[in-house]
Amino acid sequence: MTRRRTDGYGRGRLVAAALALLLLTVVVRPNIATAESPPADRSSFSPDKLTRVGEFIRNEVATGKIAGAVMLIQQHGRPVFFESFGVRDVESGRPMTADTIFRIYSMSKAVTSVAAMLLVEDGKLGLDDPVSKYIPGFADVKVGVERRDESGKPVLVYEPANRPITVKDLLRHTSGLTYGFYGDSAVRKRYANSDLFDGDFDNAAFAERIARLPLAEQPGTSWDYGHSTDVLGRVIEVASGQSLFAFEKQRLLDPLGMTETAFHLADEAKPPRIAQPMPNDRFGGPVAGIRDPMLQRRWESGGAGMVGTIGDYARFAQMLLNGGTLDGRRYLKSETIALMTSDHIGPETGIARDQFYFPGETSGFGLGFAVRTSVPPNTSWPLGEFRWDGAGGTFFFIDPRDDMFAIFMVQAPSQSGRIQLALKTLIYEALGR
Incomplete structure (x- = not known):
C-alpha cells in the first residue's frame, strides 16, 4: 500500500441538505465570537459555485468510485455546505447520514498531538x-x-x-x-x-x-x-497517569462534545453505522497495525486508531480555528495553537525530508499538522493553512486566513489523493481564490 501525498502537488436533495445543515448547526454549536460579521478582507463563498462540490461527489458515487461520503465546509462558525451522499456500505445499502462513523486513521494524530500539548501547558x-x-x-x-x-x-x-x-x-x-x-x-x-x-x-x-x-x-x-x-x-x-483514551476523554473529547470518537466501538448498536469502502477498494490487511474497530483490543493507537463522526471532528476543528477555544471554554492557549501550526522543519532547521514527504513541497510540518508555507503553482491557496488526512480517504484542512475549515469523510483508500485535490480546488474556486 502506497500512501498518497496530502496535496498532490442520492442523499443530496435540498430537503436532506437543509435538515443536515440544521443538524450540524446544533452539533457544532459554534462559538459566538466566530459567528460575527467577517472582516472585510476575507473571502466569502459563492453559493452557485459551491454546488459544484456536491456535483463532483455525486458523480464519484454514481460512477462507483466511492460508496458514499459526508462533506462539511464551515466559515465564520457556521456551515456553508453540509451534505451526505450515497450509502455507508453498498452491501447493506444503508444510506449515508451525518452520524455515520468513519475510521479516521491518521486524523487521530491531530487529536493525540493536541492532547500532548495540554500536558505541556500543565507543566x-x-x-x-x-x-x-x-x-x-x-x-x-x-x-x-x-x-x-x-x-x-x-x-x-x-x-x-x-x-x-x-x-x-x-x-x-x-x-x-x-x-x-x-x-x-x-x-x-x-x-x-x-x-x-x-x-x-x-x-x-x-x-x-x-x-x-x-x-x-x-x-x-x-x-x-x-x-x-x-x-x-x-x-x-x-x-x-491515565490511559490515552481516559485522558483524551476527560480533557478533550467529552468537554468538546466528541462523544462518538473512540478507539473501539463498545456499543453493539454502533457497528451498522460504520462506513465501508467499496468491496474492490479495501485494505488487504491491517494498516499500521490497525484492525477492525469492532474488536475490543487494549492498544489505543494515537497515530491511527480512532473512529468518529464528522460532527465530532467539526467541533475539534472549530476549536483549533478559534485559537484553542470553543463555547467559551479554553482548551489551549492561542500561542500554543500558533506554535503547533508553525513550520518546525523549515530550511533554517537543517531537517531533511524523506523520499515520500506526504505534505508536498509547498508545505512544512508543525507539531501534529502539515502547514502551508508557499502557494502551490496555479493556485491562490492561502499561507498558514494546516491540515492532515487519513489512509482511508478522510481529510481536513483549516484556513485561518479565511476563517474556515473543511472536512471530508469517506472510506476510499485508493481514491484519496485524487479526490482531495479535486475537492480542495473546487472549494477555493467557490471562495473566489
Missing part, C-alpha cells in the same frame, strides 16, 4: 524532554544504516543515536521512527517483519517493542512519517 511534559524520561527503553536506541559487507551483500548495521529522541521529535515526525507498511528500505522491512503487532498488547508493550527496533535516521535530522504519534500516546499515559 507535566516538556517539548525538549527526552522520550526516555517517560519510556526508559528509548534510552539506548540505535539507528539502522544500510552498508555492504566484504562480499558486497547489503547488511543493516546498528549505530548509536547522536542525541536522544525528544517529545518535539515525536510531534513533528523527526524521531527516526518509521512505518513498515510502505517503502522497501532495510529498516522498513525490519519493522514489517517484527513482532510489533503480535497478540493483544497495550500502549506500554508497543512502546517497549518499537524501542528495540532501529531508527531510520538520526533523531532530529529528517522528517519520516511513522509510529512517532503512537509512542507519543504512551508518553501521554505516563505523564498523565
Whole structure:
C-alpha cells in the first residue's frame, strides 16, 4: 500500500441538505465570537459555485468510485455546505447520514498531538524532554544504516543515536521512527517483519517493542512519517497517569462534545453505522497495525486508531480555528495553537525530508499538522493553512486566513489523493481564490 501525498502537488436533495445543515448547526454549536460579521478582507463563498462540490461527489458515487461520503465546509462558525451522499456500505445499502462513523486513521494524530500539548501547558511534559524520561527503553536506541559487507551483500548495521529522541521529535515526525507498511528500505522491512503487532498488547508493550527496533535516521535530522504519534500516546499515559483514551476523554473529547470518537466501538448498536469502502477498494490487511474497530483490543493507537463522526471532528476543528477555544471554554492557549501550526522543519532547521514527504513541497510540518508555507503553482491557496488526512480517504484542512475549515469523510483508500485535490480546488474556486 502506497500512501498518497496530502496535496498532490442520492442523499443530496435540498430537503436532506437543509435538515443536515440544521443538524450540524446544533452539533457544532459554534462559538459566538466566530459567528460575527467577517472582516472585510476575507473571502466569502459563492453559493452557485459551491454546488459544484456536491456535483463532483455525486458523480464519484454514481460512477462507483466511492460508496458514499459526508462533506462539511464551515466559515465564520457556521456551515456553508453540509451534505451526505450515497450509502455507508453498498452491501447493506444503508444510506449515508451525518452520524455515520468513519475510521479516521491518521486524523487521530491531530487529536493525540493536541492532547500532548495540554500536558505541556500543565507543566507535566516538556517539548525538549527526552522520550526516555517517560519510556526508559528509548534510552539506548540505535539507528539502522544500510552498508555492504566484504562480499558486497547489503547488511543493516546498528549505530548509536547522536542525541536522544525528544517529545518535539515525536510531534513533528523527526524521531527516526518509521512505518513498515510502505517503502522497501532495510529498516522498513525490519519493522514489517517484527513482532510489533503480535497478540493483544497495550500502549506500554508497543512502546517497549518499537524501542528495540532501529531508527531510520538520526533523531532530529529528517522528517519520516511513522509510529512517532503512537509512542507519543504512551508518553501521554505516563505523564498523565491515565490511559490515552481516559485522558483524551476527560480533557478533550467529552468537554468538546466528541462523544462518538473512540478507539473501539463498545456499543453493539454502533457497528451498522460504520462506513465501508467499496468491496474492490479495501485494505488487504491491517494498516499500521490497525484492525477492525469492532474488536475490543487494549492498544489505543494515537497515530491511527480512532473512529468518529464528522460532527465530532467539526467541533475539534472549530476549536483549533478559534485559537484553542470553543463555547467559551479554553482548551489551549492561542500561542500554543500558533506554535503547533508553525513550520518546525523549515530550511533554517537543517531537517531533511524523506523520499515520500506526504505534505508536498509547498508545505512544512508543525507539531501534529502539515502547514502551508508557499502557494502551490496555479493556485491562490492561502499561507498558514494546516491540515492532515487519513489512509482511508478522510481529510481536513483549516484556513485561518479565511476563517474556515473543511472536512471530508469517506472510506476510499485508493481514491484519496485524487479526490482531495479535486475537492480542495473546487472549494477555493467557490471562495473566489
